[in-house]
Structure formats: structure tokens, C-alpha cells
Amino acid sequence: MSIAISGLTKRFGQTDVLCGVDLEVSKGELVALLGPSGSGKTTLLKIIAGLEWPDAGRLAVNDQNWLQLAAQDRRIGFVFQHYALFPHMRVRDNIAFGLSVRPRSERPGKAVIAAKVDEMLHFLQITHLADRFPGQLSGGQRQRVALGRALAIEPAVLLLDEPFGALDAAIRRDLRRWLRGVHDATGSTTIFVTHDQEEAFELADRVVVMGEGRIEQIGHADAIHDHPATPFVARFMGATVEFPVTLNSGRAEASGLDISALPRRALPDGPARLFARPEDITLIPDAGAPWRIASRISNGAHLRFVLSHPALGEAEADVPRRTANADALTPDAAVRLRIEAGTIFPAERGIATTSVRSPGFEPVKEKSR
Amino acid sequence: MTTAAIAPPIRAKRVLPGFTLSLGTTLLYLTLIVLIPVLALILKGAEMGPARFWQIISSPRAVAAFQITLTAAAIATVINAVYGLLMAWVLVRYEFPGKRLLDAMMDVPFALPTAVAGLSLTALFSANGWFGQVLEAAGIQVVYTIWGIVLAMAFTSVPFVVRTVQPVLEDLDPALEQAAVTLGAGPFAIFRRVVLPAILPAWMAGCTTAFARSLGEFGAIVFIAGNLPFRTEIAALLAYIRLEEYDYNGAAAIALVLLGFALVLLLASNLLQFWAARYREGQK
Known part of the structure; x- marks a missing residue:
């Protein structure tokens, strides 16, 4: 089923949760909504599900207006962040729920439902859990049951809210691969919400980066990583060191920085901001350079440096420990900063362009509710 | 070392x-x-010995008193089960002006001396009271009948149901109902298959306490019941009358039967609750 969303807005009291979201998802696609807490991604998912209602906008699925349709009638599969399995029902009955609550005229017979449940249990490889209660399952097992319950009704669209948020790292990775397999096997249109970049990029065909109620960028991992469309995406993708630079016929310049590795940008001359990742900064000892190494910490594989500039402030850099000149990089040494990769944006209004910002922005880990 | x-x-x-x-x-x-x-x-x-005990509790007047008490308590409990659940639902699920006041009023039957409750109920439902006049005209008599007893019991025991169901309903994860909605369940199916099983143990516990309380209620009933032996005389009152006659054995025997009922009831309720919450076994 293809989904077309346009101009979706939603306010909670004084806060704009969604301010005009447009998104198209084609049939059979697996899309991730990626963003920090409060970016509106879960609200968008719940609007598609019919659990929240927008103030304005359009939501059409296969050209049918879903905003006229109650959640019950949309035939969606929704997997909740904390699974929301019915605690008093065995796994078997949880999975059968969506079929057994249908009105009598549309309800399949008992045998048909039982067969469908068995098929689902088999498909999800949880046949041995059929007669347990949710309270007796681990997190990963509950996740599988929740997905089974959602898939049993053969949903038009499958929606998952932070599907792996509450699981251990190892189980996450397993389930991620498994979910991709399930998606490919069922051919359903799937949208999931996450705040974890790795998860989004590994699993999804297309990633939608959201920030503060807007879609900031839509694309594949490489494009979003190398060419962030906005400062927000750059920061969210880990480009946490921001230098004030001056653009001169497309070339950026700044005191103590070597930015020659970056391509020219078609931006007007004047002040601008350069966003770089700490690991994309190389340190070159240079007695005449204004940057000084303030501290050096090793985590085994990498050396993390804090650098200070008399006028601009502090910046961070990550250098592999086995790098050739590592021994020369001692505290108090003067260095030049070579920027290997980064993105330049015109100076933002309201943000000072005279100092370094680092580490300005860390993607907020979403607290589990 | x-x-x-x-x-x-x-x-x-x-x-x-x-x-x-x-x-x-x-x-x-x-x-x-x-x-x-x-x-x-x-x-x-x-x-007093089993023979004497049996003689006391199987006397026609005592049997009638037990029957009246149990019947009235059962009816009052059924009424409170329905109304108490509804009340808890309204107090938890909806926002409306005066909600906190209503919530506080729920405790009035706890706080009010039961004799006061009995007196005011009698005044309202007697032949010339506000409600009594209307009901009398319709041919329904409440005061001095078993309905008076039911009314007094219902009044004093309803908070037990409301106050046990309310916190459980408040703790119910809204995601459960949302999940049911996305799976296509209508409001009635959601209530019957998702909400009710979750609150059933608490509901039964509340009803049992309400029933036990009704069995022992005395103050509110004696004013409205008329206390006619064989017709509207409750067991607790009969025990009291025996005591006034210095018939300690008679009073003790009747009281013991009431105690027995209450204990059996508590046991049954606990077993039912255990059964209703069986899915919690092995839960972390």
C-alpha cells in the first residue's frame, strides 16, 4: 500500500509537534523515521495508525483518505515500544486476538484462526512459546509475539514504534536482521521509528530524518552521512565540531585550519559555519599554528584530543592511536587542524559565528517510558 | 591463614x-x-456443645434471620458490583468539572456514622418522605421491608468496590487498549477482553469485602428495617437481642455463623482472585 502524507500539522497545547510534514512511502518499502526525542516521529507514526489525529493535513493510503477512517478500520499492524501484549492471554491467544475480535460475519472459523496462529508461530520461530503468558517471556521473545499479533491480521501497513528500544545490544542486532527478513517475506509496507542511526541505516530502504516537527532530510545512509542537508542533520549525524569560517569564492578559510580537502561550495562570500566530525580532523604539528593540545586521552584504539584556540575556544579531535605522528601530539604542542571531511552551511541567524562549538550537540538517548 | x-x-x-x-x-x-x-x-x-449450638441456629427465627441477611447482602452486592465499577470507571476515565468533589463524596459512607445514614434513609423513604411518597403511590414500599435492608447495605458498602477497582484501573497501560484498537476491536470487545480481565481480581476482592461488610451491618439497618421477626430481622440484630436477654450462648452461636460465612467468603474470593491472576505466575 502506498502512503501519501501532506501538510500534516499537530499541536499539543502550546507546542507544535508537527509543523507541516510531507512524505510519500511506496508499496513494499521499509522506511525509518529517525530523530531525537521530541522530533515528532512517534506522533507521526500514531497519526498514520489512527491513535492520534492531526490538526490539519492529508493522509491517503492507496488514494483512500485515512483521516475519515477509525483506527479499527484501517487494518494496520502496530507494534508498541513496550509491546503492549495482553498479560492475561497466552501467546497463542494474543496472536489470535485480531482475528477473533472481528464481527461475526467476517470472523474466520475457529479452525482457520488456529491454523493461522500456528502458521504465524512457525513463521516467527516461536512455536515453543505458544502456551506461555507474556509475563514469562524475555524482551526479545515479547517483541516477536507483538509482531506476530500485528502480522496475523495481514495488515495493509506495518508500523513499529522504537521496536528494539528496550532490548540488549546483541538481541537488537539479531532482531534487526530478522525483522528485515520478515518484511521481505511479507512484502508489507513498513514504517518504523527509531532514535538509533545505526538501526535506521542498517534496516531501512530509506531514512527520514526528523527534527522539531519537520522532515530535515530523506535519503540513504551515505547521502545523509556525507551530505547532511541542514545543520540539524549534520549535528545529529555526529558532526559535532563547528568552526566559524569565512567563504571566499567558494573556499572556506579560518585561522589555524587547513580546509583545502573540501570541495568548493556555491555559497555567497562571507561568514559561514563548517561542521566536522572529531574523527575527520587530522592534527599536524606546526610551531606557528594557533591551536594548542589541551588534553590527550587514549581509549586504546583512539586518542581523543581537546584543542584550544586563544580566540575561538575549544574543539575535539579523534585520531587513531597508531597514526604516524601520534608521539608528537603531546599536551601543549602547537598544531594545525586539517579537515578531511565536513559540510559548510551559511551562517545561521541567531547563532554566534565567532566561536567553536564542541561538543555542541549529542543525539539525546530516548528514555524508555 | x-x-x-x-x-x-x-x-x-x-x-x-x-x-x-x-x-x-x-x-x-x-x-x-x-x-x-x-x-x-x-x-x-x-x-455449649454441638447439640445446643445446632438447636439455636436451626430455630425458625434464626434461620429466617440468616436468610434475610444473606439475601439482602447478595442483592446489595450485585447492585454495588455494577454501580461501583461504573463509578470507578467514571472517576478514572473521564475529566469533568467537580470530579474531585465526586471522588471525595465516595468516602462519605465510610465516614458517616451508620446510624445517621439509617435515620436519613428512613426519613427519605418513609411514607411521608421525599422518595417514600412517590414510591408509595406506585405501590412500592421500601421502609420496613427487605428493600430497606438492601438499601442500607448498599449505601454502607459501595466504597469498598469503588476504592479497590479505582487504583487498578488507573494503572492499566493505555497501550493495551490502543493495541486492541489497532487490531480492530470495538469498544465492547476491548472492555470485555482487555479491560475486564485486568480489573477482575480487584473487582472480586471489592465485591467480597462489600458483601462481608453487608453481612455485619447493623446501625444503618435497624432504623429502616422495622425489625419484624421472620420478616425484616437481620442476624446481627438477633444476636444483639439475645445478648440483651442475657442469652450469651444464643448470641455467640448466631455470631459464629456470621463469622463462618465471612471466612468462607474470604476463602472463596481469594481462590477466585488467585485463579483470575494465574497469568502472573512466574512474572518478574
Whole structure:
């Protein structure tokens, strides 16, 4: 089923949760909504599900207006962040729920439902859990049951809210691969919400980066990583060191920085901001350079440096420990900063362009509710 | 090493102090207030011998009193089960002006002296009272009938149902109902298959307490019931009358039967609750 969303807005009291979201998802696609807490991604998912209602906008699925349709009638599969399995029902009955609550005229017979449940249990490889209660399952097992319950009704669209948020790292990775397999096997249109970049990029065909109620960028991992469309995406993708630079016929310049590795940008001359990742900064000892190494910490594989500039402030850099000149990089040494990769944006209004910002922005880990 | 040999044994220290003192006080209090009176009652009953005991409790007047008490308590409990659940639902699920006031009023039957409740109910439902006039015209008599007893019992025991169901309903995860909605369930199916099973144990517990309370209610009933032997005389009142006649054995025998009912009821309720919550086994 293809989904077309346009101009979706939603306010909670004084806060704009969604301010005009447009998104198209084609049939059979697996899309991730990626963003920090409060970016509106879960609200968008719940609007598609019919659990929240927008103030304005359009939501059409296969050209049918879903905003006229109650959640019950949309035939969606929704997997909740904390699974929301019915605690008093065995796994078997949880999975059968969506079929057994249908009105009598549309309800399949008992045998048909039982067969469908068995098929689902088999498909999800949880046949041995059929007669347990949710309270007796681990997190990963509950996740599988929740997905089974959602898939049993053969949903038009499958929606998952932070599907792996509450699981251990190892189980996450397993389930991620498994979910991709399930998606490919069922051919359903799937949208999931996450705040974890790795998860989004590994699993999804297309990633939608959201920030503060807007879609900031839509694309594949490489494009979003190398060419962030906005400062927000750059920061969210880990480009946490921001230098004030001056653009001169497309070339950026700044005191103590070597930015020659970056391509020219078609931006007007004047002040601008350069966003770089700490690991994309190389340190070159240079007695005449204004940057000084303030501290050096090793985590085994990498050396993390804090650098200070008399006028601009502090910046961070990550250098592999086995790098050739590592021994020369001692505290108090003067260095030049070579920027290997980064993105330049015109100076933002309201943000000072005279100092370094680092580490300005860390993607907020979403607290589990 | 020698240091290991002479090291004192390790004793785990409790984090919370005062365990011995608080447990001791609790046990002493429970013994004085609950255990000894109940034991005295049982001893009093035992001392008269089974034949005499049976003779007292199987006397027509006593049997009639038990019947009336049980019937009225059962009807009052059914009414409260429905109304109490509804009340808890309204108080938890909806926002409306005056909600907190309504919530506070729910405790009035707890706080009001039952005799006061009995008197005002009698005044309202007597032949010339506000409600009584209307009902009388329709040919329904409440005062001095079993309906009066039911009314008084229902009044004094409804908070038990509301107050046990309310917190459980408040704790119910809204995601459960949302999940049911996305799976296509209508409001009735959601209530019957998702909400009700979750609140069933608490609901049954509340109903049992309400029923037990109704069995023992005295103050509110004596004013409205008329207390006619064989017609509207409840068991607690009969025990009181026997006591006034210095017939301690008679009073003890009737009281013991009431105690027995209450205990059987508590047992049954606990078994039912255990059954209804069986899915919690092995839950972390």
C-alpha cells in the first residue's frame, strides 16, 4: 500500500509537534523515521495508525483518505515500544486476538484462526512459546509475539514504534536482521521509528530524518552521512565540531585550519559555519599554528584530543592511536587542524559565528517510558 | 591463614531498622484486637456443645434471620458490583468539572456514622418522605421491608468496590487498549477482553469485602428495617437481642455463623482472585 502524507500539522497545547510534514512511502518499502526525542516521529507514526489525529493535513493510503477512517478500520499492524501484549492471554491467544475480535460475519472459523496462529508461530520461530503468558517471556521473545499479533491480521501497513528500544545490544542486532527478513517475506509496507542511526541505516530502504516537527532530510545512509542537508542533520549525524569560517569564492578559510580537502561550495562570500566530525580532523604539528593540545586521552584504539584556540575556544579531535605522528601530539604542542571531511552551511541567524562549538550537540538517548 | 580462622562470622545487616520491634507490636495489637475476641467467640460457642449450638441456629427465627441477611447482602452486592465499577470507571476515565468533589463524596459512607445514614434513609423513604411518597403511590414500599435492608447495605458498602477497582484501573497501560484498537476491536470487545480481565481480581476482592461488610451491618439497618421477626430481622440484630436477654450462648452461636460465612467468603474470593491472576505466575 502506498502512503501519501501532506501538510500534516499537530499541536499539543502550546507546542507544535508537527509543523507541516510531507512524505510519500511506496508499496513494499521499509522506511525509518529517525530523530531525537521530541522530533515528532512517534506522533507521526500514531497519526498514520489512527491513535492520534492531526490538526490539519492529508493522509491517503492507496488514494483512500485515512483521516475519515477509525483506527479499527484501517487494518494496520502496530507494534508498541513496550509491546503492549495482553498479560492475561497466552501467546497463542494474543496472536489470535485480531482475528477473533472481528464481527461475526467476517470472523474466520475457529479452525482457520488456529491454523493461522500456528502458521504465524512457525513463521516467527516461536512455536515453543505458544502456551506461555507474556509475563514469562524475555524482551526479545515479547517483541516477536507483538509482531506476530500485528502480522496475523495481514495488515495493509506495518508500523513499529522504537521496536528494539528496550532490548540488549546483541538481541537488537539479531532482531534487526530478522525483522528485515520478515518484511521481505511479507512484502508489507513498513514504517518504523527509531532514535538509533545505526538501526535506521542498517534496516531501512530509506531514512527520514526528523527534527522539531519537520522532515530535515530523506535519503540513504551515505547521502545523509556525507551530505547532511541542514545543520540539524549534520549535528545529529555526529558532526559535532563547528568552526566559524569565512567563504571566499567558494573556499572556506579560518585561522589555524587547513580546509583545502573540501570541495568548493556555491555559497555567497562571507561568514559561514563548517561542521566536522572529531574523527575527520587530522592534527599536524606546526610551531606557528594557533591551536594548542589541551588534553590527550587514549581509549586504546583512539586518542581523543581537546584543542584550544586563544580566540575561538575549544574543539575535539579523534585520531587513531597508531597514526604516524601520534608521539608528537603531546599536551601543549602547537598544531594545525586539517579537515578531511565536513559540510559548510551559511551562517545561521541567531547563532554566534565567532566561536567553536564542541561538543555542541549529542543525539539525546530516548528514555524508555 | 590464622586471621581467617578467628574472623567473626558474617551477618547480613538489614537495611531497614526496627524489624523486631515493629513486627512484635503488630502481632501484639492484632492479638488483642482481633485474635482474642474471635477466639473468645469460638470458645463460647464450643462450651455449649454441638447439640445446643445446632438447636439455636436451626430455630425458625434464626434461620429466617440468616436468610434475610444473606439475601439482602447478595442483592446489595450485585447492585454495588455494577454501580461501583461504573463509578470507578467514571472517576478514572473521564475529566469533568467537580470530579474531585465526586471522588471525595465516595468516602462519605465510610465516614458517616451508620446510624445517621439509617435515620436519613428512613426519613427519605418513609411514607411521608421525599422518595417514600412517590414510591408509595406506585405501590412500592421500601421502609420496613427487605428493600430497606438492601438499601442500607448498599449505601454502607459501595466504597469498598469503588476504592479497590479505582487504583487498578488507573494503572492499566493505555497501550493495551490502543493495541486492541489497532487490531480492530470495538469498544465492547476491548472492555470485555482487555479491560475486564485486568480489573477482575480487584473487582472480586471489592465485591467480597462489600458483601462481608453487608453481612455485619447493623446501625444503618435497624432504623429502616422495622425489625419484624421472620420478616425484616437481620442476624446481627438477633444476636444483639439475645445478648440483651442475657442469652450469651444464643448470641455467640448466631455470631459464629456470621463469622463462618465471612471466612468462607474470604476463602472463596481469594481462590477466585488467585485463579483470575494465574497469568502472573512466574512474572518478574
